[in-house]
Amino acid sequence: AQSVAQPEDQVNVAEGNPLTVKCTYSVSGNPYLFWYVQYPNRGLQFLLKYITGDNLVKGSYGFEAEFNKSQTSFHLKKPSALVSDSALYFCAVSRRAGANNLFFGTGTRLTVIP
Amino acid sequence: EAGVVQSPRYKIIEKKQPVAFWCNPISGHNTLYWYRQNLGQGPELLIRYENEEAVDDSQLPKDRFSAERLKGVDSTLKIQPAELGDSAVYLCASSPLLRTGGEETQYFGPGTRLLVL
Numbered sequence: 001a002q003s004v005a006q007p008e009d010q011v012n013v014a015e016g017n018p019l020t021v022k023c024t025y026s027v028s029g030n031p032y033l034f035w036y037v038q039y040p041n042r043g044l045q046f047l048l049k050y051i052t053g054d055n056l057v058k059g060s061y062g063f064e065a066e067f068n069k070s071q072t073s074f075h076l077k078k079p080s081a082l083v084s085d086s087a088l089y090f091c092a093v094s095r096r097a098g099a100n101n102l103f104f105g106t107g108t109r110l111t112v113i114p
Numbered sequence: 115e116a117g118v119v120q121s122p123r124y125k126i127i128e129k130k131q132p133v134a135f136w137c138n139p140i141s142g143h144n145t146l147y148w149y150r151q152n153l154g155q156g157p158e159l160l161i162r163y164e165n166e167e168a169v170d171d172s173q174l175p176k177d178r179f180s181a182e183r184l185k186g187v188d189s190t191l192k193i194q195p196a197e198l199g200d201s202a203v204y205l206c207a208s209s210p211l212l213r214t215g216g217e218e219t220q221y222f223g224p225g226t227r228l229l230v231l
Contacts, residue, residue, distance in 0.1 A: 004156075032217050043118070043205055043222035044157070051217050090156050094217075101170060102220060104156025 002027045004091050006105035013081045014113050021076040021108045023091030033074040034092040035065055044090060050074060081112045118223035120206050126229045132194035135226045139208030146183060147220060148191050149205040157205055163189065196230045203227050
């Protein structure tokens with residue numbers, strides 16, 4: 001069975017500092033990994049995904065994520081946080097060679113402090 | 115290009131009443147998903163359609179929930195009768211038809227926030 005853990009409910013970071021939002025996963029076989037962001041009263045917006053190839057994936061709005069197979073992690077990073085990055089972030093996993101069913105973590109609320 | 119459209123955005127009903135949600139996916143997307151997102155949780159899949167066929171409805175509570183996608187485009191999710199525990203945000207998503215499986219990006223609508231009193 002697939003599952004995702006986001007160990008931090010809340011992450012606070014000062015504007016201009018680097019940010020990291022953590023995600024670990026469990027899936028049989030090789031995973032597809034996704035990050036989505038959710039702003040208040042809006043749906044989820046796709047940020048980036050790892051399918052295969054380079055372990056460092058670059059996505060929208062300056063975000064990137066690093067796939068680490070040995071640690072089963074897919075942490076989201078950004079070199080310099082903006083106040084507008086404050087939102088709820090979800091990590092999700094799906095299984096290769098199977099249905100495109102996403103399994104989401106419980107989300108991490110990022111607050112960027114001016 | 116228009117995104118996934120959902121209506122209504124908000125709905126307040128009394129328990130035991132019926133309710134329906136509508137979704138129009140991104141043009142050309144053959145796969146459509148309905149998710150439920152409880153407060154403080156990530157979305158959970160209810161049902162997945164490929165064209166007009168429901169290929170995964172294992173998480174849909176079939177005693178009170180139903181869904182349809184008659185022409186393989188728009189979809190409706192219905193609850194009858196609604197219970198207090200159904201209060202949640204109902205999200206619709208769409209993606210292109212699967213190629214190898216699992217890799218297609220899902221694009222989400224804004225959701226319908228349901229409150230059952």
